[in-house]
Amino acid sequence: MSGRTRAGLASARALVQALAYLAPSLLVFAVFVFYPLVRNAQLSLYDTTPFGDLSRFAGAGNYAELLRSGEFLGSLRVTVLFAVYTVPAGLVLGLPLALLANRRMRGIAAFRTAYSFTIAVSIAAAALIWEWMFDPNVGILNYLLSLAHGPRIGWLTDPHWALPAVAATTVWQSLGFNVVVLLAALQGVPDELVEAARIDGSGQWAVFRHVIVPAISPALFFVGVVATLGVLQSFGQIHILTQGGPVGATNAIVYSIYRNAFFNFRFGLAAAQAMVLFVLVLAFTTLQFAVFERWVSYG
Amino acid sequence: MMPASATSAYEVAAAGRRPARARALRRAAPGAGLGLLMVLVALIVLFPLLFALSTSLKGGAEVNLYPPTLWPRSLDLGNYAAALQQAPLARFLLNSLIQSGAITLGQLITASLAAFAFSFIEFPGRRWLFFLFLSTLMIPAEVTLIPNYLTVRSFGWLDTYPGLIAPYLATAFGTFLLRQFFLTIPRELADAARIDGASRRRFLWTIVVPLSRPALATLAIYAFLSSWNQYLWPLLVINSTEMRTVQIGLALLQSQEILSWSLVMAGVILIILPTVVLFVFGYRHVVRGLTAGAVKG
Structure with a gap:
């Protein structure tokens, strides 16, 4: 009996000690992660004043308004299209670069740095560089097009081209990350596996297709999910390049939240949009963790 | 018993890997073509950055020239000061x-x-x-x-x-x-x-x-x-x-x-x-x- 009490006392003391070490993190998480999550859910159920105070309980009113609003449905459409433009392109461009960077030769470190260099470039810097290249009059892209007798394109002002232009900027900026992750995965493929396939008489392509791709498929999947999450949360490039325009062609979900909250001062409606974003992100993060788990256990 | 077998397994694996790596290195002794391709790819990936760097060094009205110049005519650090x-x-x-x-x-x-x-x-x-x-x-x-x-x-x-x-x-x-x-x-x-x-x-x-x-x-x-x-x-x-x-x-x-x-x-x-x-x-x-x-x- 007294032994149990002593054990209980010891574990209580351990708990108090541990909490002292955890307190700084817990405080920050409580104030800036958990409380705002609850507050956001609450805001989404209310009409709010332009100052952000609750004015009237609206129930599902904000959500109903979203479903009726062409702007919100449009922003979902833009976000999906944005993902379609960027995620496969990021993989298709990232994998060959990672394969090249995985070669064993003198000076390979320089190539690895070069191929993954855009990690060092912020989204704002990338957007500014591409905005300059997209310049309709003196930009380098229209000049290169003119060499091929192509038309002069209003990359950021033409509703057909604005989203592909924003997507190109995004793909370039995230390429470095894709290369680093895929390269790390390629380096984890055992030499013996590749050698064995070669001895069996498989050609380069067969080895790539039937040995390397399956071996790195979790990394490919991981890159795809991270890119999708990146699209769901993209803001800076849109704010700099197009401000959601022309005519909503690049009005992806976070930009739409930003507009509703900080320009239209409809905090309740924007909070409801944020809840929808939360559900989407949660779905993809869960997928990512699930695959990560499988990878760790069977990899 | 356990540690011994673990060590020998490791040695076998390591011994097996060494020649494989040497072979891989020999195979990679760069075909000049592939090396050139790798440089070219690096230049394409880095092009936006190199072009930004070049633009940042252009003085006066050169930045608005059409067709755009790839190399600045003179190196002007004035933009950085500004x-x-x-x-x-x-x-x-x-x-x-x-x-x-x-x-x-x-x-x-x-x-x-x-x-x-x-x-x-x-x-x-x-x-x-x-x-x-x-x-x-x-x-x-x-x-x-x-x-x-x-x-x-x-x-x-x-x-x-x-x-x-x-x-x-x-x-x-x-x-x-x-x-x-x-x-x-x-x-x-x-x-x-x-x-x-x-x-x-x-x-x-x-x-x-x-x-x-x-x-x-x-x-x-x-x-x-x-x-x-x-x-x-x-x-x-x-x-x-x-x-x-x-x-x-x-x-x-x-x-x-x-x-x-x-x-x-x-x-x-x-x-x-x-x-x-x-x-x-x-x-x-x-x-x-x-x-x-x-x-x-």
């Missing part, structure tokens, strides 16, 4: 340095403390609290954006450093990263320290932290890179020109009436310089930080 003074990028750089420095230092401290509790103290509810930490990774910043803006405003922190810094002072990712490293530190060290009468706190700061320098460096570089590159949060909490961080300072420079692309490109080169230096010299750490969630280990 960007630093007029924008004023020098002030933005200082703001970002304070913001990112404080976030990095803060995350190193809070994550070390938390990771220590999760790896060296046996306490009831440990699993549950660890899960609570990890759950913050599932909550995107965009969802907490509006309430956090309202909170920071109610603290009177709009347009201040605390407003920029406070929400980022804790990190679940960093805690996880450090915990994984702390778990590799032999438990015997903790027992020995306790017998020596060292307090837990002293054990953390004099033994665990110095032993964990590689993991701390990874976290520091990761934290600095991501806070230096922040965009949306600084855009919301900062109103005045003097308090802008580099990213939004530069972006808003571009939206001004009179726009000189050579000036903006000089600004771009200046603001990516610190991250480029970190990236090139801390490549190993950057890679480890980015792949921590992706690659088992």
